[in-house]
Amino acid sequence: MSKRYTLLKKDGEARRGEFRTPHGVIQTPVFMNVGTLAAIKGAVSSMDLKEIGCQVELSNTYHLHLRPTDTVVAKMGGLHKFMNWDRPILTDSGGFQVFSLAQMRKIKEEGVYFNSHIDGKKIFMGPEESMQIQSNLASTIAMAFDECIEIPSPRDYVERSVERTTRWLERCKIEMDRLNSLEGTINKEQMLFGINQGAIFQDLRINHAKTISKFDLDGYAIGGLAVGETHEEMYRTIESVVEYLPQDKPIYLMGVGTPSNILEAVSRGVDFFDCVLPARNGRHGHVFTKHGKINIMNAKFELDSNPIDEGCQCPACKNYSRAYIRHLFKAKEMLAMRLCVLHNLYFYNKLMEDIRNAIDGGYFQDFKAQKHEEWGVKA
């Protein structure tokens, strides 16, 4: 396999790179747009994603395993065909959802026994099952099956959990290699990213980072953050871990976060991001602007003929006023959510483009400070 990740430029610790995949080249740093069930919540289609500058779509293994099932997706030719999206797709491992959504969870060495949050059905998922499901989904990048540990958790529990996550990673790697070599596999070049865990115990995080770096994986993620720790703890953890992960592979901070979180993480060397926040905020009428977040339902926008964000080139801002979108929310028209989700995702994708340009141009630190000032965020 030829080299997938190319570091094009560094600006401080911020990295500008390219990641080659069978579904096209990803320009990094990148924000992945979350389409849990093979669709973006808020009536946003894969066609819309192209219009708002999305490079990578992210879908959820746990959700798709339950509905419509990965067997159905495989029979339909994999996720790319199913949702009509020809660019890269990353699937998570199902681990996070098993730990956050499923009921009656029992963690054993072999994997996790749990009940479906939809109908209570008993399900088992271990490293092999996660790889098999993701192979059926035929995503571009599969994530290793891990335990996402609650914060705070006792040190001895975290220690044992992280060791098990390492053993699970080994099993994931073996199973993914096997699946990629099978005749009937849809995407035989499916990649595997490992996940660093260790809660906020810096030494456990670092040890685990060193351990998983020895596996020849396609990329590395920092998992288990943005689950209750402070921003400072999150940033410190990223700083500790990044230098112990392979520098010739992309680094992915899972489930993070606000625009400010992203700037801070980029400045610490992170390349990949994903978060439900922009879509979820959009569905509630909370929209990002160059002057911070606003609530479009505020009475002061009743007669405001300006777009959500002046100068924004998203489909909502190019065509509609704040007053109109506010009316749609008040009138409970679905179009309200759609327009705000489109705007927020565009805002994130455009932010990443601006970040890439800033690193290319060698002015990332200034850019970061300027953005924090504009948004009214203390850096």
Place this chain on the structure above:
Amino acid sequence: MSKRYTLLKKDGEARRGEFRTPHGVIQTPVFMNVGTLAAIKGAVSSMDLKEIGCQVELSNTYHLHLRPTDTVVAKMGGLHKFMNWDRPILTDSGGFQVFSLAQMRKIKEEGVYFNSHIDGKKIFMGPEESMQIQSNLASTIAMAFDECIEIPSPRDYVERSVERTTRWLERCKIEMDRLNSLEGTINKEQMLFGINQGAIFQDLRINHAKTISKFDLDGYAIGGLAVGETHEEMYRTIESVVEYLPQDKPIYLMGVGTPSNILEAVSRGVDFFDCVLPARNGRHGHVFTKHGKINIMNAKFELDSNPIDEGCQCPACKNYSRAYIRHLFKAKEMLAMRLCVLHNLYFYNKLMEDIRNAIDGGYFQDFKAQKHEEWGVKA
């Protein structure tokens, strides 16, 4: 005022025409796409309407008077600016909604006293108020304020109601002329269509048609149908009335109906249609195809890689399979409704285009018979 309606060709009683408006020419027969609250239910925007071949958007006076209020719409420059739609808009008079939605309704000579269905607020609407609201909305075509009579109703009630509707029409015309001459009016060329009533009493319908024909209006509608009568009663009523309405003005059948209803009404000389049916059906996964209506949630579509309707050029059919759209419904993704509404509206708009071509080509009767056979509808 130059002549607005031009009859281009007749095929039997079916009329192929053009209707010139300040917002562009409408090719008739035409289906108007219903956007009650200045948006199509199902997260469909005015941008989407262009893509699915919509010529005329229809919004509801009663709903917009309550939310966001016509005063707000007027301050925002009228409906066209508010919803970013530069083609013709027709607003109904509010009459139908006052009679079907509002509570505690009292009909007097001056107008109707009722309570808002949203917050119970007491409201009065008469002919003058309806014209004032529609003038504020600044639609291309305003509808006269009438009483939409329940079917069945006693003959003597219908008689008295129709006479009042005529008196109201007179007041509408005077008020519309006055509003169009005011300095601050947004659309000084707002047109007014009168509405024929009379339930299913053919002689009352005919008398009323003759009476309203004497008013020099821009078009004439047949109202109060599709509210409980049989299809045969509806078709008979259309037949009775059409010949007594001015032949040099467009004829609009309000709130009708199925694709088959439309073919039948066109063959009896109707030019304008509107109906919530395609959007409402779409939101429930009931989609129109060249072989009749199907329920996309049916289990047999689980692995169906075909589009909703083979050969259809709508955004849903060009990009997604039945299996994917079925999954979206099962997973309660809003995108499901959006795709089905887009498809159904496209289906209706395309049907009208095919009807126009059939009249142009002189093969409308064959076309109608063929469609009924394909859809499995008894003609």
